[in-house]
Amino acid sequence: SQQGEEDPQALSIQEGENATMNCSYKTSINNLQWYRQNSGRGLVHLILIRSNEREKHSGRLRVTLDTSKKSSSLLITASRAADTASYFCATAPMNYGGATNKLIFGTGTLLAVQP
Amino acid sequence: KAGVTQTPRYLIKTRGQQVTLSCSPISGHRSVSWYQQTPGQGLQFLFEYFSETQRNKGNFPGRFSGRQFSNSRSEMNVSTLELGDSALYLCASRRQGRDTEAFFGQGTRLTVV
Numbered sequence: 001s002q003q004g005e006e007d008p009q010a011l012s013i014q015e016g017e018n019a020t021m022n023c024s025y026k027t028s029i030n031n032l033q034w035y036r037q038n039s040g041r042g043l044v045h046l047i048l049i050r051s052n053e054r055e056k057h058s059g060r061l062r063v064t065l066d067t068s069k070k071s072s073s074l075l076i077t078a079s080r081a082a083d084t085a086s087y088f089c090a091t092a093p094m095n096y097g098g099a100t101n102k103l104i105f106g107t108g109t110l111l112a113v114q115p
Numbered sequence: 116k117a118g119v120t121q122t123p124r125y126l127i128k129t130r131g132q133q134v135t136l137s138c139s140p141i142s143g144h145r146s147v148s149w150y151q152q153t154p155g156q157g158l159q160f161l162f163e164y165f166s167e168t169q170r171n172k173g174n175f176p177g178r179f180s181g182r183q184f185s186n187s188r189s190e191m192n193v194s195t196l197e198l199g200d201s202a203l204y205l206c207a208s209r210r211q212g213r214d215t216e217a218f219f220g221q222g223t224r225l226t227v228v
Contacts (some may be wrong), residue, residue, distance in 0.1 A: 040224075048216055105158035106157075
C-alpha cells in the first residue's frame with residue numbers, strides 16, 4: 001500500500017499544551033499537506049509545504065518536511081479544546097507520467113484537547 | 116464563494132443495489148477527486164477527473180465508476196453494492212496547478228444493509 005503512516009494514532013493533552021504529530025510516506029512527492037477532520041465530516045486544509053521547503057508556519061501551526069527521511073511533522077502550539085479533531089497528512093506524489101491531483105493520505109492522528 | 120457540495124448526505128441501500136453520488140465543485144475548479152473513508156482502510160483515492168476526462172484511478176473494482184460533466188460537476192456510481200462499500204465518500208475540488216490545496220465536501224455517508 002502507498003498509504004502513509006502517522007504517529008501517534010491518538011494523543012490527549014491539556015489546553016495550552018503543544019501537540020506534535022508525525023507523518024511518514026513512501027514515494028517521491030511534489031508537496032505534503034495537512035488536513036483536519038471533525039467527527040467524520042469533510043476535511044479542512046490546514047497547510048501545504050512544497051518538496052523544496054523545510055519548514056512552514058501558519059498561525060499556531062508549524063510544519064517541517066524532511067524529504068531524505070520521507071517524513072513530516074505538524075506542531076500545534078497553545079492548543080485549544082476546539083483543536084480536538086483527527087489530523088491527516090496527505091502527499092501529492094510526483095507523477096512522471098503526467099499531471100495528477102491525487103492525494104495519498106496517512107492513517108491519521110486523533111487529537112483530544114482537554115479543557 | 117460556495118464550497119464543494121455533495122448530495123445526498125446520507126444514504127441507506129441494500130446489497131446488490133446500485134447508487135449514484137453527486138459532487139458540485141467550487142466554481143472555477145475543473146479538477147474533482149473522489150475518496151472513500153472507512154475505519155479499516157482509512158482514506159483511499161478512488162478517481163480523479165479533469166475537464167471531463169478521468170486522469171487517474173485508484174485500486175478499486177470496476178463496480179466503482181465516475182464521470183464529470185462539462186460544468187465540472189461529477190458523479191460516482193457503485194453497482195452491485197456490497198456490505199464493505201459502507202463508507203464516507205468524499206469529493207474534493209482543486210484549482211489547476213501543482214501545489215494547490217484540495218477543498219472537500221461534507222461527504223456522503225453510505226450504509227449498505
